[in-house]
Amino acid sequence: xxxxxxxxxxxxxxxxxxxxxxxxxxxxxxxxxxxxxxxxxxxxxxxxxxxxxxxxxxxxxxxxxxxxxxxxxxxxxxxxxxxxxxxxxxxxxxxxxxxxxxxxxxxxxxxxxxxxxxxxxxxxxxxxxxxxxxxxxxxx
Amino acid sequence: xxxxxxxxxxxxxxxxxxxxxxxxxxxxxxxxxxxxxxxxxxxxxxxxxxxxxxxxxxxxxxxxxxxxxxxxxxxxxxxxxxxxxxxxxxxxxxxxxxxxxxxxxxxxxxxxxxxxxxxxxxxxxxxxxxxxxxxxxxxxxxxxxxxxxxxxxxxxxxxxxxxxxxxxxxxxxxxxxxxxxxxxxxxxxxxxxxxxxxxxxxxxxxxx
Numbered sequence: 001x002x003x004x005x006x007x008x009x010x011x012x013x014x015x016x017x018x019x020x021x022x023x024x025x026x027x028x029x030x031x032x033x034x035x036x037x038x039x040x041x042x043x044x045x046x047x048x049x050x051x052x053x054x055x056x057x058x059x060x061x062x063x064x065x066x067x068x069x070x071x072x073x074x075x076x077x078x079x080x081x082x083x084x085x086x087x088x089x090x091x092x093x094x095x096x097x098x099x100x101x102x103x104x105x106x107x108x109x110x111x112x113x114x115x116x117x118x119x120x121x122x123x124x125x126x127x128x129x130x131x132x133x134x135x136x137x138x139x140x
Numbered sequence: 141x142x143x144x145x146x147x148x149x150x151x152x153x154x155x156x157x158x159x160x161x162x163x164x165x166x167x168x169x170x171x172x173x174x175x176x177x178x179x180x181x182x183x184x185x186x187x188x189x190x191x192x193x194x195x196x197x198x199x200x201x202x203x204x205x206x207x208x209x210x211x212x213x214x215x216x217x218x219x220x221x222x223x224x225x226x227x228x229x230x231x232x233x234x235x236x237x238x239x240x241x242x243x244x245x246x247x248x249x250x251x252x253x254x255x256x257x258x259x260x261x262x263x264x265x266x267x268x269x270x271x272x273x274x275x276x277x278x279x280x281x282x283x284x285x286x287x288x289x290x291x292x293x294x295x296x297x298x299x300x301x302x303x304x305x306x307x308x309x310x311x312x313x314x315x316x317x318x319x320x321x322x323x324x325x326x327x328x329x330x331x332x333x334x335x336x337x338x339x340x341x342x343x344x345x346x347x348x
Contacts, residue, residue: 048251080220123217124300124301125282128214128246
């Protein structure tokens with residue numbers, strides 16, 4: 001519903017992914033949250049909270065191969081919550097797992113991912129937003 | 141000073157503070173910072189549906205003091221304020237006061253109905269949209285709460301978690317004031333200046 005507007009998080013693939021046909025591959029996605037803000041972890045403390053999630057668009061030579069690996073979240077207590085919340089702050093990496101079909105075409109390509117998050121600071125929350133993650137790859 | 145006496149003094153101070161400000165988990169109340177009458181602008185009108193599918197217009201509330209709360213179920217600070225607003229509704233509804241919640245969840249009623257039932261919200265809730273938010277200056281942060289006087293003019297706005305006492309002071313001042321006429325803007329036009337006459341923080345205006 002909300003326009004995307006201002007972002008409180010950025011995400012990009014750390015480096016180009018080089019993978020062989022028929023093999024598995026992993027890509028590190030570097031995430032950076034603006035100072036003073038936090039986002040819910042992939043397993044928020046409350047059913048009403050919106051988790052951090054990464055989804056890859058289909059197409060291209062890479063196929064998603066299992067859930068994204070998130071770092072261990074922080075448990076932070078905020079003025080507006082009775083109990084500590086499971087959140088991410090600052091800079092961290094996600095690990096995305098792929099497999100390359102044996103029949104995949106050799107050569108370069110780009111996978112597009114959508115990282116959805118919902119940010120808050122110490123006294124306000126902001127509507128859920130999505131940032132695009134571009135992963136360049138080379139199939140050998 | 142003995143430890144016992146010091147303890148007594150501290151406890152007395154705490155209880156006195158609670159009496160004056162309320163024992164809220166957040167910051168103490170500041171004096172209400174209502175805009176002077178001459179600087180208030182008409183609140184933009186809207187038509188949104190409540191849980192029963194009935195159309196609710198802000199102009200329906202003309203003559204009442206209205207606390208208009210933009211919130212969402214994923215918003216922690218909003219959940220601190222909601223019980224306060226339920227208290228205000230109970231305490232002041234017979235004095236010409238109403239709380240109106242505008243939920244901004246993307247999932248609309250699918251998200252809101254269970255929450256309203258869980259919490260037992262006793263005031264009217266409608267589901268808002270981008271258009272509603274734009275009329276009020278482009279709501280970006282939640283909660284954002286407007287206090288509207290009996291003339292339908294915006295007397296105060298709070299972005300983010302505020303103190304219960306600050307709201308209470310403002311509501312009481314507004315309830316005591318006599319209406320002057322004028323009022324809620326009819327129709328859907330966005331007010332001149334784009335912010336409904338509300339002084340939102342610069343980073344929120346035009347941020348979307």
